[in-house]
Amino acid sequence: MQVSTLDELKKAVTAAEAEIVVTDEGLRKKVVLWDVLRTVANVVVVIVLILGIFAWANPMRIPALEEPGARLVRQILLGVGILLLFAEYLLPVVRLYKPVASDDSGLKLVPRKAK
Numbered sequence: 001m002q003v004s005t006l007d008e009l010k011k012a013v014t015a016a017e018a019e020i021v022v023t024d025e026g027l028r029k030k031v032v033l034w035d036v037l038r039t040v041a042n043v044v045v046v047i048v049l050i051l052g053i054f055a056w057a058n059p060m061r062i063p064a065l066e067e068p069g070a071r072l073v074r075q076i077l078l079g080v081g082i083l084l085l086f087a088e089y090l091l092p093v094v095r096l097y098k099p100v101a102s103d104d105s106g107l108k109l110v111p112r113k114a115k
Contacts (some may be wrong), residue, residue, distance in 0.1 A: 028107040
């Protein structure tokens, strides 16, 4: 299915099309940006949660992590990590579809999981 507007793209995703071709250049750039943001968020969430859990457990008994202010930092780190876990749900197009090719006809999207 070919789409050129965000509304058409949302309808195609809702209809679970087998293949979507985004023809509009601006929308193509947005979809690629969303895919990059999804990937970055998935990497950052792992790093942030590891740091937060390490700071909370403090296995090396670092004195700075025992300070009262460090508790707030740990809570913020863990909170941000948990929020980043759900960031993917704000981008349903790239959560369900992945870009596989781009040419003169448009950006081709296919489902991430075969049904």
